[in-house]
Amino acid sequence: xxxxxxxxxxxxxxxxxxxxxxxxxxxxxxxxxxxxxxxxxxxxxxxxxxxxxxxxxxxxxxxxxxxxxxxxxxxxxxxxxxxxxxxxxxxxxxxxxxxxxxxxxxxxxxxxxxxxxxxxxxxxxxxxxxxxxxxxxxxxxxxxxxxxxxxxxxxxxxxxxxxxxxxxxxxxxxxxxxxxxxxxxxxxxxxxxxxxxxxxxxxxxxxxxxxxxxxxxxxxxxxxxxxxxxxxxxxxxxxxxxxxxxxxxxxxxxxxxxxxxxxxxxxxxxxxxxxxxxxxxxxxxxxxxxxxxxxxxxxxxxxxxxxxxxxxxxxxxxxxxxxxxxxxxxxxxxxxxxxxxxxxxxxxxxxxxxxxxxxxxxxxxxxxxxxxxxxxxxxxxxxxxxxxxxxxxxxxxxxxxxxxxxxxxxxxxxxxxxxxxxxxxxxxxxxxxxxxxxxxxxxxxxxxxxxxxxxxxxxxxxxxxxxxxxxxxxxxxxxxxxxxxxxxxxxxxxxxxxxx
Numbered sequence: 001x002x003x004x005x006x007x008x009x010x011x012x013x014x015x016x017x018x019x020x021x022x023x024x025x026x027x028x029x030x031x032x033x034x035x036x037x038x039x040x041x042x043x044x045x046x047x048x049x050x051x052x053x054x055x056x057x058x059x060x061x062x063x064x065x066x067x068x069x070x071x072x073x074x075x076x077x078x079x080x081x082x083x084x085x086x087x088x089x090x091x092x093x094x095x096x097x098x099x100x101x102x103x104x105x106x107x108x109x110x111x112x113x114x115x116x117x118x119x120x121x122x123x124x125x126x127x128x129x130x131x132x133x134x135x136x137x138x139x140x141x142x143x144x145x146x147x148x149x150x151x152x153x154x155x156x157x158x159x160x161x162x163x164x165x166x167x168x169x170x171x172x173x174x175x176x177x178x179x180x181x182x183x184x185x186x187x188x189x190x191x192x193x194x195x196x197x198x199x200x201x202x203x204x205x206x207x208x209x210x211x212x213x214x215x216x217x218x219x220x221x222x223x224x225x226x227x228x229x230x231x232x233x234x235x236x237x238x239x240x241x242x243x244x245x246x247x248x249x250x251x252x253x254x255x256x257x258x259x260x261x262x263x264x265x266x267x268x269x270x271x272x273x274x275x276x277x278x279x280x281x282x283x284x285x286x287x288x289x290x291x292x293x294x295x296x297x298x299x300x301x302x303x304x305x306x307x308x309x310x311x312x313x314x315x316x317x318x319x320x321x322x323x324x325x326x327x328x329x330x331x332x333x334x335x336x337x338x339x340x341x342x343x344x345x346x347x348x349x350x351x352x353x354x355x356x357x358x359x360x361x362x363x364x365x366x367x368x369x370x371x372x373x374x375x376x377x378x379x380x381x382x383x384x385x386x387x388x389x390x391x392x393x394x395x396x397x398x399x400x401x402x403x404x405x406x407x408x409x410x411x412x413x414x415x416x417x418x419x420x421x422x423x424x425x426x427x428x429x430x431x432x433x434x435x436x437x438x439x440x441x442x443x444x445x446x447x448x449x450x451x452x453x454x455x456x457x458x459x460x461x462x463x464x465x466x467x468x469x470x471x472x473x474x475x476x477x478x479x480x481x482x483x484x485x486x487x488x489x490x491x492x493x494x495x496x497x498x499x500x
Contacts, residue, residue, distance in 0.1 A: 331385035
């Protein structure tokens with residue numbers, strides 16, 4: 001009987017130990033499951049929040065870019081003078097609107113109208129059309145015209161016998177030149193495509209309005225989101241299936257952000273398939289949980305090892321995201337954000353270390369894309385990025401701002417003469433053909449140069465001058481270099497005949 005009692009006690013002890021071990025294992029598994037699910041939830045929540053902010057920021061960046069593009073014509077003395085009789089000359093329409101603004105920026109509509117008399121000029125896809133056709137498009141943007149008119153009236157103050165517009169407050173940290181706060185912009189469905197619409201009164205650079213010109217003429221531009229723009233946004237933001245759809249038709253599993261005033265279910269939103277960092281965490285950690293349950297003796301070491309691996313993976317992902325935030329995904333060069341940091345750092349010590357700024361734009365690059373496709377264009381951009389970086393080497397930095405636009409800062413160790421030699425060498429580098437799938441792809445380049453601090457010691461001074469020098473190089477035949485000093489010569493030319 002005693003032996004039987006001992007056996008029963010031993011069995012109960014073994015069962016107790018098994019139960020305790022089982023309970024400990026269950027507690028470990030339950031704890032790990034809780035931590036895992038919480039990590040998945042927080043990773044997904046953080047990922048979705050970050051993606052929404054990135055998409056919203058990208059949309060605003062696209063709108064700001066179109067505002068800047070349009071301002072090149074609507075905020076211009078030549079445009080204001082042309083509209084003195086509320087008409088445009090055929091030469092101005094061809095040279096400035098169709099041959100320049102439409103070809104460079106791809107506006108589907110460029111309309112000039114006032115708040116009461118209607119359409120004065122309408123250009124659809126680079127072709128002048130009847131004003132009644134343009135008037136139908138204006139029905140979709142009447143609220144923006146009204147808003148722009150209100151901003152214009154609010155900014156208008158009496159000055160002598162005429163009027164002047166209140167200037168925009170200057171921002172010393174802004175890269176782009178300030179514009180008068182008289183524009184209205186939004187994203188709208190125009191002709192069945194999500195488009196960026198910008199409305200602004202045509203005003204002179206001086207912001208001085210003669211007494212007889214108080215009633216404004218508005219320039220309305222429509223920039224549709226092309227498939228390439230959307231794909232580029234997907235690449236930059238590392239998301240997929242980005243598109244515009246009514247709110248009530250958003251696909252299951254997608255997330256969205258409003259692109260405009262969205263108070264109705266039929267409003268359009270930007271939707272995309274989100275990344276799920278939680279799935280990565282789950283797939284990486286679940287095998288560890290199973291192993292931990294089977295190997296209780298190694299659980300603490302195993303947990304430390306696995307969670308260390310997950311943390312390292314998250315750190316690597318964060319480091320990669322920081323790198324991508326400052327670098328162009330296609331070429332590996334600095335992007336606009338990374339360039340801004342370098343430019344501000346250079347301007348902070350420009351008195352001790354003068355530098356040169358080169359704006360470079362590829363010539364006939366669109367022909368390559370149209371003829372051989374975008375993969376060929378990407379091959380050209382990557383090849384030229386390597387050539388430009390090798391050419392500049394340790395004497396500066398090269399950045400790609402987008403499309404076929406590059407910008408270069410050359411440090412103080414390079415003389416002006418050597419900078420001009422370098423600029424011409426960059427043009428030669430761009431002209432060397434790029435081999436792609438048995439084809440020799442040929443482009444060219446134009447370069448605009450500005451010197452700091454001679455041409456400015458703040459971003460909004462020197463960058464526009466380098467950019468204007470670039471456009472002067474393009475206007476003078478391309479594949480050449482022009483400096484900001486050349487702009488002074490151009491300004492002093494007589495404004496009649498061929499010189500104008």
